[in-house]
Amino acid sequence: MATTTTAGTVKKAATQANSTATDVAGVVADLNALLAKLKASGQMA
Numbered sequence: 001m002a003t004t005t006t007a008g009t010v011k012k013a014a015t016q017a018n019s020t021a022t023d024v025a026g027v028v029a030d031l032n033a034l035l036a037k038l039k040a041s042g043q044m045a
Contacts, residue, residue, distance in 0.1 A: 001042070013041040 002008030014037045019030040038044040 004045075010042040013037045013043055 002010055016030075016034045016037055019027060021027040021030055035044065
């Protein structure tokens with residue numbers, strides 16, 4: 001498993017659609033969705 005200092009194997013992250021946000025709340029929601037997908041795939045702790 002990868003750490004912040006050691007390379008490892010991770011799963012591919014799920015696709016995140018391009019943001020169509022028109023306000024800050026929308027951008028926050030899109031960013032949080034991306035972060036959740038990166039964490040679920042093991043690319044981020």
